Amino acid sequence: AQTVTQSQPEMSVQEAETVTLSCTYDTSESDYYLFWYKQPPSRQMILVIRQEAYKQQNATENRFSVNFQKAAKSFSLKISDSQLGDAAMYFCAYRSSLGATNKLIFGTGTLLAVQP
Amino acid sequence: EAQVTQNPRYLITVTGKKLTVTCSQNMNHEYMSWYRQDPGLGLRQIYYSMNVEVTDKGDVPEGYKVSRKEKRNFPLILESPSPNQTSLYFCASSHNREVKNTGELFFGEGSRLTVL
Numbered sequence: 459a460q461t462v463t464q465s466q467p468e469m470s471v472q473e474a475e476t477v478t479l480s481c482t483y484d485t486s487e488s489d490y491y492l493f494w495y496k497q498p499p500s501r502q503m504i505l506v507i508r509q510e511a512y513k514q515q516n517a518t519e520n521r522f523s524v525n526f527q528k529a530a531k532s533f534s535l536k537i538s539d540s541q542l543g544d545a546a547m548y549f550c551a552y553r554s555s556l557g558a559t560n561k562l563i564f565g566t567g568t569l570l571a572v573q574p
Numbered sequence: 575e576a577q578v579t580q581n582p583r584y585l586i587t588v589t590g591k592k593l594t595v596t597c598s599q600n601m602n603h604e605y606m607s608w609y610r611q612d613p614g615l616g617l618r619q620i621y622y623s624m625n626v627e628v629t630d631k632g633d634v635p636e637g638y639k640v641s642r643k644e645k646r647n648f649p650l651i652l653e654s655p656s657p658n659q660t661s662l663y664f665c666a667s668s669h670n671r672e673v674k675n676t677g678e679l680f681f682g683e684g685s686r687l688t689v690l
Contacts, residue, residue, distance in 0.1 A: 491677035502681070502684070503664060503666075508677060508678060551617075560607070560670070560679065562609075
């Protein structure tokens, strides 16, 4: 069974600085999706960035980028020029490309604080 | 506006009093699912539905029921709630993988349930 591990329960970053959140996963599959979701205090789950495993190029979305290391099964999220609005819980998630279900497997989350 | 709507957003109830959390989506998604979020555990899937009248258990289905009589609605039923079902619940939807599937799940705003 696939698992997702986020080893940093909490992180802190100064406004305008860069922070990297770690995520590792375990799977025997070769094709899958990886996601980072943001959960602000409003509790809404917001998709930050998505990576297809068959794509070697790292995904980027404005200030957010990932470092996808398929062989190492690592999927870290880098937030550049951190803003106060980036403060939230961040979840890493895995979705298989096999089978019929669209189930996401989530890590336990990293709570990011942004210091002014 | 494309959205997943859950009700109620907050509920405090007592052990054994049946309750239903409703979920409705307006994106014509075939796939719908329920997750619960608990501290230190991330989000875990309770039940999912690939289409009307098709439902299946997720990872933590005990104590819950679901139904999918219409494509847009997927209610979560707690027949006899217990304190260990105190949690934050999310409904999510997407197209099935064979229909323009990007892998992304669209989440509702969450329902905070407390069982005393």
